[in-house]
Amino acid sequence: xxxxLYWIIxxxxxxxxxxxxxxxxxxxxxIVKNIDIYTSLFKELNAYYVDEIDPGEVVKTSxxxxxxxxxxxxNYIPESDIEDYRFMTxxxxxxxxxxxxxxxxxxxxxxPYEGFPAQEAGLRAGDVLMKIDxxxxxxxxxxxxSEKLKGQPGTKINxxxxxxxxxxxxxxxxxxxxxxVPAVPWYGMRDDSIGYIRLSNFTxxxxxxxxxxxxxxxxxxxxxxxxxxxxxxxxxxxxxxxxVNLFVPKGELIVSTKGKVKKWNKEYYAQKDPVIPxxxxxxxxxSGSASASEIVSGALQDLDRGVIVGNRTFGKGLVQTxxxxxxxxxxxxxxxxxxxxxxxxxxxLDYSNRKEDGSVGKVxxxxxxxxxxxxxxxxxxxxxxxxxxDIEQPxxxxxTVSLLRKQFIFDFATKFANNNDSIGxxxxxxxxxxxxxxxxxxxxxxxxxxxxxxxxxxxxxxQTLKKEKYLKIVQNEIAALSxxxxxxxxxxxxxxxxxxxxxxxxxxSSRFYYQKGRIQTALQYDMFLDSAVNILNNIERYExxxxxxxxxxxxx
Numbered sequence: 001x002x003x004x005l006y007w008i009i010x011x012x013x014x015x016x017x018x019x020x021x022x023x024x025x026x027x028x029x030x031i032v033k034n035i036d037i038y039t040s041l042f043k044e045l046n047a048y049y050v051d052e053i054d055p056g057e058v059v060k061t062s063x064x065x066x067x068x069x070x071x072x073x074x075n076y077i078p079e080s081d082i083e084d085y086r087f088m089t090x091x092x093x094x095x096x097x098x099x100x101x102x103x104x105x106x107x108x109x110x111x112p113y114e115g116f117p118a119q120e121a122g123l124r125a126g127d128v129l130m131k132i133d134x135x136x137x138x139x140x141x142x143x144x145x146s147e148k149l150k151g152q153p154g155t156k157i158n159x160x161x162x163x164x165x166x167x168x169x170x171x172x173x174x175x176x177x178x179x180x181v182p183a184v185p186w187y188g189m190r191d192d193s194i195g196y197i198r199l200s201n202f203t204x205x206x207x208x209x210x211x212x213x214x215x216x217x218x219x220x221x222x223x224x225x226x227x228x229x230x231x232x233x234x235x236x237x238x239x240x241x242x243x244v245n246l247f248v249p250k251g252e253l254i255v256s257t258k259g260k261v262k263k264w265n266k267e268y269y270a271q272k273d274p275v276i277p278x279x280x281x282x283x284x285x286x287s288g289s290a291s292a293s294e295i296v297s298g299a300l301q302d303l304d305r306g307v308i309v310g311n312r313t314f315g316k317g318l319v320q321t322x323x324x325x326x327x328x329x330x331x332x333x334x335x336x337x338x339x340x341x342x343x344x345x346x347x348x349l350d351y352s353n354r355k356e357d358g359s360v361g362k363v364x365x366x367x368x369x370x371x372x373x374x375x376x377x378x379x380x381x382x383x384x385x386x387x388x389x390d391i392e393q394p395x396x397x398x399x400t401v402s403l404l405r406k407q408f409i410f411d412f413a414t415k416f417a418n419n420n421d422s423i424g425x426x427x428x429x430x431x432x433x434x435x436x437x438x439x440x441x442x443x444x445x446x447x448x449x450x451x452x453x454x455x456x457x458x459x460x461x462x463q464t465l466k467k468e469k470y471l472k473i474v475q476n477e478i479a480a481l482s483x484x485x486x487x488x489x490x491x492x493x494x495x496x497x498x499x500x501x502x503x504x505x506x507x508x509s510s511r512f513y514y515q516k517g518r519i520q521t522a523l524q525y526d527m528f529l530d531s532a533v534n535i536l537n538n539i540e541r542y543e544x545x546x547x548x549x550x551x552x553x554x555x556x
Contacts, residue, residue: 038062071334071351073320079328083150089236090180091203095150096121096157097179103128106137107145109161110410113181114514121174123161125511126414130169131160153178164411165418183235186516187213190529194536195222198519199243202235202292207242214246214275224280224536226529227296230310234291237268237319237338244299245270247281247306252341254299257319259336264321280542281306282532285387290314298340298385304375304546308387309532315348315384342371344381376548388545389535391528397496399489400503402450403443409503412442417511426509426517428524431501439504440493449489458482 046053063076077085087093097116100107108128112119129137132148151157159172183206187197195217197210214225234240237255244254248270256267283297283306294313300306319336337345349360363382371379380386396404403409416435423429431439451459462478465471471478493500502525509521523529535542 071318073316073318073332074334075332076325077322077330077332082328082330085322085330085332089203091183091201091206092178092180093150094153094176095179096123096174096176098123098149100129100142100145100149102142105139106130107140107142111510111515113179114516116179117174117177119514121159121172123159123172123174124163124414124417126164126411126417127170128162128164129159130162131158133158151176163418164414182209184209184213186519187217188520189217189220189222190226190523190533192221193223194226194533195220195224196226196228196523196529198228199232199293201232202239202243204236204239206235207239207246210243211246211275218276225276225282226532226536227281227283227306228529229289229293229297230284230286230528231288232290232293233288234293234316237292237295240292240295241268241270243296245272246275247277247300248274248303249277250274252303254341255295256339257336258339259319261335264335280536280539282535283308284528284532285310285313285385286528287311287314287384289385290316291318294346294385295338295340298344298346301379301385301388302341302344302371302373304373304377307389307535307542307545308385309389309535310387310391310528311393312386312390313346313384315346315382317345317347342373342379344369344371344379346381346384348383375546377546389531391531393527396499397492398450399492399496400499402448403500404503406446406448408443408446408448409500409507412439413504413507413511415442416508423508423512426513426520429505429509429517429521430524431504431508435508436497436501436504439500440490443493455482 042055042059045058046055060076060078067074067076083093096118097113098109098118099111099113101110102108106128109118109123109125111125112123129145131137132145135148137145149157153176156173156175159174161170161172163170181203183199183201183203185198185200187195190196195214197213197217199206199210210227217225237257241254245252248254250270250273252270254268254270256265258265281300283300285293285297285308289297289310290313294316297308297313301308317337317339318334319338320332321335323331323333325331337347339345348362350363351360354360368380368382371381373379416438458478458481462471465474465478502522505524506518506522510518513520535545
């Protein structure tokens with residue numbers, strides 16, 4: 001065990017030397033002192049702790065906790081996790097091309113990617129993975145199963161699976177390939193003059209994919225464009241710069257970064273002529289749009305180059321850089337904040353000033369500053385990108401959330417796909433009355449439940465009355481109220497059938513047309529998209545939104 005310790009001490013001494021030579025001189029003694037305390041503490045721990053310890057795991061835990069105290073984006077990436085990190089930045093990995101999820105004590109296929117080995121071998125969503133070569137999946141974690149599916153392109157694996165509706169096991173041989181998950185999963189025309197592009201993340205060269213999509217849509221007659229950034233967590237900063245450059249003139253400032261290391265501060269300008277100059281653009285965002293998504297939407301807003309529709313974005317205005325460490329590990333460290341063209345930073349949480357309990361608060365209103373767009377419209381920092389048109393989207397009902405969590409919508413779609421050879425085109429597909437009736441029948445022997453907010457509050461009232469010893473006095477009234485409030489699942493299925501039908505339609509569409517089908521079917525019911533299309537079809541309103549006027553909040 002002591003031999004395992006040898007690599008740790010030189011590593012910390014090396015880190016100490018690097019920090020001392022690159023950081024501020026007045027911190028040098030504190031850094032050296034604390035690293036010396038750490039190494040001596042670890043020697044004592046390794047020598048005298050009552051049980052055997054794993055040096056690698058203990059050190060990794062201490063590193064993770066140290067970085068966690070700074071912000072959630074500064075991370076240690078050991079050599080074993082480098083492939084996962086590369087996938088996040090490139091969208092590439094070696095494997096079979098399928099999303100997986102838990103199913104009881106095993107793992108099942110959730111979504112095979114169209115055109116990749118899993119789909120080509122005949123695997124379907126809902127197939128339960130029983131064995132991968134000699135590896136039994138029972139009780140194994142998603143991570144363990146994922147590692148078995150991944151591997152060098154060209155290598156083969158044998159998969160034994162259980163398909164719902166069949167008693168026998170199915171065996172498939174799959175040849176792994178280089179998997180590239182497209183960052184533009186679908187684009188197309190929404191009507192005769194409006195092009196739509198879904199952008200799911202900012203991986204390497206995604207700007208080329210967006211450019212190709214824009215040119216293709218332009219050739220189909222597009223005179224306005226919708227860029228869908230909802231749920232896009234971000235990615236590479238340079239890809240965001242390149243995408244903004246597709247819309248704005250050469251020489252325009254897009255974003256700047258500023259941090260502690262002054263020589264790393266940089267301004268990023270549009271280096272090329274735009275692909276679609278002076279053509280109306282709408283970017284759709286929500287609370288899941290973060291980082292690079294906010295650079296794109298924020299730059300388009302600050303430069304008055306497009307209208308932003310949706311909900312306030314996440315508010316991540318921090319830039320990470322990866323630094324090499326010993327033993328092929330890497331450090332992803334927050335090195336700067338980014339500032340969009342108006343000069344504002346949209347970081348929402350203040351990690352530098354934590355509360356006494358260690359929690360992080362939002363940037364206080366007193367520190368929120370106003371800025372001006374290119375046309376002179378007022379915008380603000382400190383809380384994400386606030387859309388020009390705010391869409392109020394209702395939450396899903398309790399019954400729909402319960403059906404999704406229990407995977408009953410997923411399971412019914414699997415059963416439907418196993419019993420049907422085809423469905424209509426995804427852009428217009430909707431479940432029929434007959435299919436919805438079959439779904440209701442499918443649920444008759446399923447166990448699921450949920451509590452309405454009114455029922456939860458009544459339970460709290462009962463507890464309060466019991467503590468105050470008034471429950472017996474009003475128990476008849478409470479019982480009567482409880483009976484009236486008790487939800488009826490069958491009735492709720494009818495009351496909320498519109499949104500349940502939407503979920504069913506999207507899930508069933510994905511079984512036949514994969515991710516592209518799911519997107520196209522979902523767009524039929526999309527309030528954000530309806531608003532974006534209406535704006536692009538009314539150029540007078542589009543231009544009015546981008547014009548300086550008395551500040552009034554617009555809501556749809």
